[in-house]
Amino acid sequence: MEHPQITFIGAGNMASSIIGGLVESGQPADRIHAADPFPQSLERLREIAPVNTYDDNTAAVTGADVVILAVKPQVMADVCTGIAEAAQASGALVISIAAGITIASMRRWLGERTAIVRCMPNTPALLGCGATGLYANEQVSQQQRDFADTILGAVGIVRWVEREADLDAVTALSGSGPAYFFLFMESMIDAGVAQGLDRDTATELALQTGLGAARMALENDVDLVELRRRVTSPGGTTQAAVESFEARGLRQQVTDAMAAAAARAETMAKEMG
Numbered sequence: 001m002e003h004p005q006i007t008f009i010g011a012g013n014m015a016s017s018i019i020g021g022l023v024e025s026g027q028p029a030d031r032i033h034a035a036d037p038f039p040q041s042l043e044r045l046r047e048i049a050p051v052n053t054y055d056d057n058t059a060a061v062t063g064a065d066v067v068i069l070a071v072k073p074q075v076m077a078d079v080c081t082g083i084a085e086a087a088q089a090s091g092a093l094v095i096s097i098a099a100g101i102t103i104a105s106m107r108r109w110l111g112e113r114t115a116i117v118r119c120m121p122n123t124p125a126l127l128g129c130g131a132t133g134l135y136a137n138e139q140v141s142q143q144q145r146d147f148a149d150t151i152l153g154a155v156g157i158v159r160w161v162e163r164e165a166d167l168d169a170v171t172a173l174s175g176s177g178p179a180y181f182f183l184f185m186e187s188m189i190d191a192g193v194a195q196g197l198d199r200d201t202a203t204e205l206a207l208q209t210g211l212g213a214a215r216m217a218l219e220n221d222v223d224l225v226e227l228r229r230r231v232t233s234p235g236g237t238t239q240a241a242v243e244s245f246e247a248r249g250l251r252q253q254v255t256d257a258m259a260a261a262a263a264r265a266e267t268m269a270k271e272m273g
């Protein structure tokens with residue numbers, strides 16, 4: 001099957017971005033379906049592409065090959081129990097992009113034999129440059145994995161993990177990660193202002209530096225240590241700054257922060273199950 005029937009439950013930010021990416025990569029709009037109780041969200045979707053829209057989740061799921069749950073975690077239990085019968089009848093793969101909702105919870109709500117892929121995307125997916133970790137349960141076939149790859153791959157890179165628990169590490173790294181870079185850039189801007197730059201100039205220089213550094217790391221064959229070495233003249237300014245970071249334990253701070261994020265992801269999954 002070249003183009004599956006794909007149904008989105010929830011037509012918010014993430015669904016719109018993924019649908020935009022899918023249509024751009026050749027998925028026919030008439031094989032995309034979306035349900036949402038909020039008519040304006042469906043209207044916004046139709047401005048992106050002439051997809052089929054529904055105010056009833058069950059109607060949207062009937063006949064679907066893939067169902068993408070793009071609603072907030074808080075409404076997931078109700079949404080899943082509401083579509084369970086239709087999803088089972090269609091034999092659909094169910095993909096969840098909600099943080100903290102486990103496969104065990106979804107199987108309980110959707111039926112034990114449901115093929116489920118659980119993902120952790122990140123907000124740069126809204127620009128088509130996301131990074132998504134995915135985990136599949138045993139019921140997921142190779143063809144269904146390929147569907148999930150194509151769908152999340154429409155908004156960035158995708159990486160499969162072998163254990164569901166690894167999604168907590170993915171959450172700590174790439175799920176929450178954009179915020180770490182924002183915090184680092186905020187700090188650089190404030191420091192630049194403290195040294196006498198005006199805020200607009202400091203902001204432009206910091207953001208362009210972040211973009212340039214990320215592109216160099218992505219587009220070069222050399223590793224991060226070597227890239228850093230090339231900026232760091234012996235006895236120069238970068239060495240002075242890096243030694244200050246190392247002396248104040250930057251690496252340990254990052255380790256501790258990501259451990260806190262992963263621990264919180266684990267707790268949230270228990271709270272929401």
Ligand SMILES: NC(=O)C1=CN([C@@H]2O[C@H](COP(=O)(O)OP(=O)(O)OC[C@H]3O[C@@H](n4cnc5c(N)ncnc54)[C@H](OP(=O)(O)O)[C@@H]3O)[C@@H](O)[C@H]2O)C=CC1
Nearest residue numbers: 010011012013014036038070071072073098099121123175
């Ligand atoms: N790792 C990360 O950083 C990210 C994770 N995510 C995950 O993606 C999911 C979606 O996020 P996002 O797109 O930003 O959320 P949005 O709030 O933009 O979209 C969710 C949509 O679902 C609709 N909705 C609410 N209840 C139902 C229902 N019963 N049936 C169908 N639709 C319903 C909402 O309508 P209404 O507005 O009327 O309530 C809204 O339009 C979340 O679970 C989030 O955790 C998303 C982005 C990044």
Ligand SMILES: O=C(O)[C@@H]1CCC=N1
Nearest residue numbers: 099122171175176177
């Ligand atoms: O902060 C959070 O809990 C969610 C999960 C990853 C990004 N945002």
